[in-house]
Amino acid sequence: xxxxxxxxxxxxxxxxxxxxxxxxxxxxxxxxxxxxxxxxxxxxxxxxxxxxxxxxxxxxxxxxxxxxxxxxxxxxxxxxxxxxxxxxxxxxxxxxxxxxxxxxxxxxxxxxxxxxxxxxxxxxxxxxxxxxxxxxxxxxxxxxxxxxxxxxxxxxxxxxxxxxxxxxxxxxxxxxxxxxxxxxxxxxxxxxxxxxxxxxxxxxxxxxxxxxx
Amino acid sequence: xxxxxxxxxxxxxxxxxxxxxxxxxxxxxxxxxxxxxxxxxxxxxxxxxxxxxxxxxxxxxxxxxxxxxxxxxxxxxxxxxxxxxxxxxxxxxxxxxxxxxxxxxxxxxxxxxxxxxxxxxxxxxxxxxxxxxxxxxxxxxxxxxxxxxxxxxxxxxxxxxxxxxxxxxxxxxxxxxxxxxxxxxxxxxxxxxxxxxxxxxxxxxxxxxxxxx
DNA sequence: GTGGTCGGATAGTGCCGCTAGCCAACGGGA
DNA sequence: TCCCGTTGGCTAGCGGCACTATCCGACCAC
Numbered sequence: 177x178x179x180x181x182x183x184x185x186x187x188x189x190x191x192x193x194x195x196x197x198x199x200x201x202x203x204x205x206x207x208x209x210x211x212x213x214x215x216x217x218x219x220x221x222x223x224x225x226x227x228x229x230x231x232x233x234x235x236x237x238x239x240x241x242x243x244x245x246x247x248x249x250x251x252x253x254x255x256x257x258x259x260x261x262x263x264x265x266x267x268x269x270x271x272x273x274x275x276x277x278x279x280x281x282x283x284x285x286x287x288x289x290x291x292x293x294x295x296x297x298x299x300x301x302x303x304x305x306x307x308x309x310x311x312x313x314x315x316x317x318x319x320x321x322x323x324x325x326x327x328x329x330x331x332x333x334x335x336x337x338x339x340x341x342x343x344x345x346x347x348x349x350x351x352x353x354x355x356x357x358x359x360x361x362x363x364x365x366x367x368x369x370x371x372x373x374x375x376x377x378x379x380x381x382x383x384x385x386x387x388x389x
Numbered sequence: 390x391x392x393x394x395x396x397x398x399x400x401x402x403x404x405x406x407x408x409x410x411x412x413x414x415x416x417x418x419x420x421x422x423x424x425x426x427x428x429x430x431x432x433x434x435x436x437x438x439x440x441x442x443x444x445x446x447x448x449x450x451x452x453x454x455x456x457x458x459x460x461x462x463x464x465x466x467x468x469x470x471x472x473x474x475x476x477x478x479x480x481x482x483x484x485x486x487x488x489x490x491x492x493x494x495x496x497x498x499x500x501x502x503x504x505x506x507x508x509x510x511x512x513x514x515x516x517x518x519x520x521x522x523x524x525x526x527x528x529x530x531x532x533x534x535x536x537x538x539x540x541x542x543x544x545x546x547x548x549x550x551x552x553x554x555x556x557x558x559x560x561x562x563x564x565x566x567x568x569x570x571x572x573x574x575x576x577x578x579x580x581x582x583x584x585x586x587x588x589x590x591x592x593x594x595x596x597x598x599x600x601x602x
Numbered sequence: 603g604t605g606g607t608c609g610g611a612t613a614g615t616g617c618c619g620c621t622a623g624c625c626a627a628c629g630g631g632a
Numbered sequence: 633t634c635c636c637g638t639t640g641g642c643t644a645g646c647g648g649c650a651c652t653a654t655c656c657g658a659c660c661a662c
Contacts, residue, residue, distance in 0.1 A: 189620090208639095210628070210639085211639040212640075221534075225533060228530075236618075255596075296594050300593070306586055306590055310586035310590065316445040319437055320575060322563065322572075323563065328559070331555060332552065333587050336588045336591045339548055340595045341595055342544060344595055362530075362533060366530050370530070371549060371584070373519055374546050375553060375581070376475070377502075377520065379556060380513070380517075381550070391609095402651090404653075405652080407611095411611090424609050424659050449650090450649075450651095
């Protein structure tokens with residue numbers, strides 16, 4: 177398969193594919209001569225993943241490169257690779273530790289994790305980017321004056337834990353060992369828009385039931 | 390309160406506040422003379438909301454203007470205003486109806502809503518932007534070759550329905566009538582990053598429990 | 603009266619995700 | 633054998649977005 181066919185089958189313009197190649201999101205094809213390269217089904221698959229991450233998952237190109245770099249890093253074990261890939265995902269600003277809302281948010285998040293017994297999350301908490309983005313989001317709610325503490329978050333966390341168990345069950349049944357890291361990344365990034373949309377639909381539905389249209 | 394104080398108390402630069410005033414995200418202050426305007430606590434509160442929507446909720450400035458416009462529209466009833474505000478929220482591309490993945494995704498989403506008995510969502514489905522973004526996200530998963538049908542989504546939808554019930558309970562206990570629309574918008578937009586972060590934390594935790602660190 | 607601050611306006615900046623155009627080197631069909 | 637379309641590589645440019653910097657003339661406190 178050459179560039180034009182890769183473009184046609186993926187629906188991505190040749191100019192954009194060239195851009196992804198330049199940015200290292202897509203491995204170069206097998207060079208046949210100075211002016212021709214051959215791409216395979218793996219390239220097509222990866223290209224579709226890249227598009228999904230960027231367009232549906234709203235991940236910046238630079239972040240996608242980093243994440244996919246970890247996915248492809250054969251020098252590491254599966255679990256580490258996955259951890260590194262997910263570690264690279266979060267975006268968003270650093271919390272300002274001088275802000276009292278941030279201090280309060282951090283306290284509540286730590287209390288939440290303690291109450292849930294999420295020991296892994298607690299051990300990693302000073303470092304984890306996910307933990308940081310949770311603190312930032314909670315701090316925003318507190319700053320707006322909404323009471324938002326560990327007791328309020330706990331049931332939400334339990335529900336998301338149920339979601340996470342389903343995610344991993346899905347992973348175990350639908351992905352072979354070889355592709356598990358890639359599938360895990362896709363699942364983390366692409367389930368989120370689905371969850372968000374279901375959340376909003378559920379809000380609309382429940383709101384209509386309680387208060388009418 | 391004048392511009393400088395509004396800036397100091399909100400942590401937003403005067404240049405940015407001027408920009409928000411220009412863009413209509415913030416009502417002008419009470420004009421004292423040609424060169425001075427007076428702002429009040431309401432302006433401060435709104436400014437913090439705007440910042441939260443844009444920075445934490447990642448909503449584009451133009452969308453925030455539209456959403457807040459609906460929140461402030463006194464000519465409509467509360468329910469309508471809220472609906473209009475939430476209607477304006479979603480971002481993201483239009484689905485390409487010629488794409489077989491999109492067709493399949495739409496079919497599964499419709500089956501899902503029928504199975505759940507979410508009649509409101511079904512009635513609005515051809516129009517609702519949330520419905521569209523769900524279709525786009527599901528289509529991306531299908532395009533990547535993941536089996537993803539109504540039966541798989543249903544338990545996720547039920548869980549998000551439980552989340553939505555909590556959201557509305559929270560709204561009923563923590564917001565007065567007057568500020569309910571504003572609170573509802575804040576809740577929809579700002580709970581999402583919290584949920585997303587909890588989701589990823591739960592994934593990390595569950596993954597560590599199943600497979601070790 | 604004069605220095606500092608105000609609101610208002612305009613132009614510019616930096617980043618991001620492409621996109622367009624050029625080039626010389628092939629290579630498959632007539 | 634010729635020739636024209638396509639290729640990979642390269643560089644430059646574009647359009648949108650969220651600010652940001654600067655200037656200006658008006659004003660007010662001292």
